[in-house]
Amino acid sequence: MLWKKLLRDMLSNKGSYLSCIVLIVLGLVFYMGLTIAVENMFRGKEILYEEQNFAHGFARVESMLERDVADLADEIQGIERIDGRLVQEVRLHDEDSDESIYLNLISQNLADPGRLNSYRVTQGEGLVEGSANALLDTYFTEARQIEQGDTLEVIHKGQLEEITVNGVAMSPEIIYLCPESQIYPNPEQYGAALLPLKAMWNMFPDMQSKVNDLVFSLSPGADYHQVEEKLEQELEPYGLKEIYHRDDHLSHFMVSEQIEMMEIMGTFFPVVILSVAGAIILVLLIRTVEQQRTQIGILKAMGYSNREVLLHYLSYSLVLAAAGGILGSVLGMMAAEPLSDILMEEFFALPQEYVGISPAYFIVGLGLCLAVMGTAGYLGSRKVLKLFPAEAMQPPAPPSMKENILERIKFFTSMLTVQGKMAVRNLGRSRGRSAFMVFGIAASCTMVISTFSLAYESVPTFLFHQHDEVEIYDAKINLVEPLPREPSVREVATHPEVSRVEPVAEVPVGISYRWHEEEVELLGLPRKGRMYNILDTDLNRVLPPDNGLVLSERLAENLNVAPGDTVEVESPFFHEEVHLEVLKVLPQYSGMNAYMEISALEEIAGQGSFATSLLVEGDDIGSKKTLAVLNDNYGKSENVAGIDGWLTMREELLEVWSTMGIIVRTFPVVGLLLSFAIIYITSFIILSERSRELASMRVLGMTSREVLSVITFEQWFLAFFGLLAGIPLVRLLLIAFAREAATDMYTLPVEISSHIMLTGVLFTALAIWVAQRFALYKVRKLDLVEVLKSRE
């Protein structure tokens, strides 16, 4: 019978319970959807890595004979296998395009079937010896609408070569591809191609029988750092450029970061949402137990034990948990596949080996719900244990009749109507209820502002800041190797379409401080330059220093340095290690760099004046005209690795945003739903426990609006404090989230503009107003006789 009582109690207050279920469902959808998508990505990654022997380490050299590579495995303990490859970035010759299109050619030694970093054909056929045939990466092929059998012309050092496309392949090192110094894929302009090693030797005769890239796997139990140290010594004579672990390989890093980010989101959002649901259930049950004191007394009088009565009230939360948990788990499992599809079709070329619907997820999701809501339910209903039957059947002791602090402000209370005075008196008498209302509004406001801020400020800023504020030029000429600075600038500046040229020196360095070390790119910038801007948090330009370094925040955090500290800087470009003072630490949302004045950098390097790229501003700013001119003049130059157009890169970013935005723009919807659910429930808890009081006022002759004004006055008064409390809470929440989500590749800015704040406040106020319309409807519908007849 108590089950029937439970279900009918819930039906009579279905609005509040439904809102709780909505919150639980939301929390579970996030949890299940993201957890399964993570599992799908992880599974795809692991399968590909295992299948194609993904290497543990990578090294780049100037060149060495391919036959010398195998000896290294015998000479260096810890290396299980080492393969040499030829890796070369070339430009695609496309007369219809003004933009530079890059293809990273990676060799495959077909004579060695057990080679590292092999490939899985997804379309077409595999590679064959004897000709320049290639397998392309998935996204490049789709973006450029290339088909099997097509011929591509590539340019290298001024020479044109032809490649035949055999098909499309996946490989562990090309799961995520993006141009150097960028973090977003640009498949229309950057891709990878796998070619037979011998074919590549034919294409690049100066590298015949040689390799410039090595990949190696470690023996079980081997220590990578020891291996790296020995390998460094062995490879120095071959012009070693860099050695790095798999963890620093861009593709692996991005996949791992994506998985980690989704794991964080799959924990963070559900924890927040389920906590809010749990808090609401806690309060709902506290109120229910209070309202049903007499019924509890009767049950105990009849002989129901404490355990049976407690279980009955606990069941309220367990029913909600079960309903929300089941529905949320099912919806979450359904959402996982489309989410996985978006990730793997748009960003990560992974095999779609989905885990499928598993009872284990369902059990975990449901178990999580039952645990959280069960705990909240127990805490909310444990008061039944303390109620003796006789005591339960008496009304509770009346609250203190002393004036509260607001009532003592006579000037204030003299301005109030009777309803206003009632409201003020109630605020003091029901402190718990008032605190609950303030918490509800603060939580609601926090949800709305934080989700709007993420969707419309933080994420877009992070995405576009680098291109809209930092790097502002029409074109960037990337040089194959450092060239003398002044002659290069003069050469490009001669064109009438070019109005300004600025050099940039990009030097790979290792920066260390005590036991912390990071490998980054140090950028040398001209003091009076305006096309690459170092900006502070207020977007004020900071001049590149000539007597120290400016570090990005993430870099400074990793090194554990602050302005005033001195760091050691070393580089293959420097003759010796140098000590430089950290002068400033500034935000950088994309990547992790150090900066100094270009002449000062040249002095340290001791290589004379040089530039690795040139930033160009045209006379027709914002158009592609300058890019076209530069491509015509330098597109086939053997000194030019490529020419990037700012406008094209921005268009690519907008495309990325259009996909990412689908997911990100759900955040405010979630925030609004949460906000409304919280306020609706808090309003109805308050309304239901005061129905007798409100009915009495109606009997006296007050209209529904006059009666409701007692509650609305209280709510708006409390809303003021709730909204004030919500504002610092938002900042704390966003800072915590940004800190968790930050990586070496990107950092999420914490931005809460005044108009987002205002939007959040207005939406919360709207939610309060809408909830009050529902409350007005309920007041109008009060059965006065029924309410006044009952003793509860």
Next chain:
Amino acid sequence: MPKELVKAKNIKKRYQMGEVKVYALRGVDFSLYNKELVVVLGHSGSGKSTLVNIVGGMDKPSEGELYFSDQSLHEAGEAELTSYRRSEVGFIFQFYNLMPNLTAYENINLSVQISNDPLDVDELLEQVGLNDRGDHFPSQLSGGEQQRVAIARALAKNPRLLLCDEPTGALDLPTGKQVLKLLRDFCINYNKTVVIITHNTNISYMADRVVYLKDGLVEWIKENEAPLIPEEVSW
């Protein structure tokens, strides 16, 4: 010689009601016997409800001794008192206190579910004259009908002791008499001990014994040599 069912010795009870201390019982001595109808009489605040709550295991005395058969209730723990209420006591209240979200039938069944030796619900409904109202909710029943459901619910557990706190307090005279008749009939036909708490002296005339409480003490106890039948009672 009637068998003693309940024995109360020097029962005292103190309450803290907000900021006020209340001495509800100041040392009550009395007994209840098998198969008798007892009226506990007294004005409002005399301690009669408190006494019945203690006898019914709903509350514990601050001092004194209480026995049901040979079972000590004043030293009983929560579990023992629950078991006592479950199997030995049925309660009827002035304002019925039915579960608003359960039908008449379901309210009675609530008792049946926890009883080891329950009475039949349909029979009880018939005996209280509500066999065609079993599927009605309390809000669909009159005051008298609700009280009859409450009586059926209390009896469904087949308790030895029935405690009724102002059972006619919210009812008109004819309905009240109906309820009193039911209580009398159950006392006689089912051999129950029925205790009625009331401030209404006229009801005491139908009792086998009357216990008069004043200011938390038993002022007097008397036997009615010729108790009236409920139909003859009037107020």
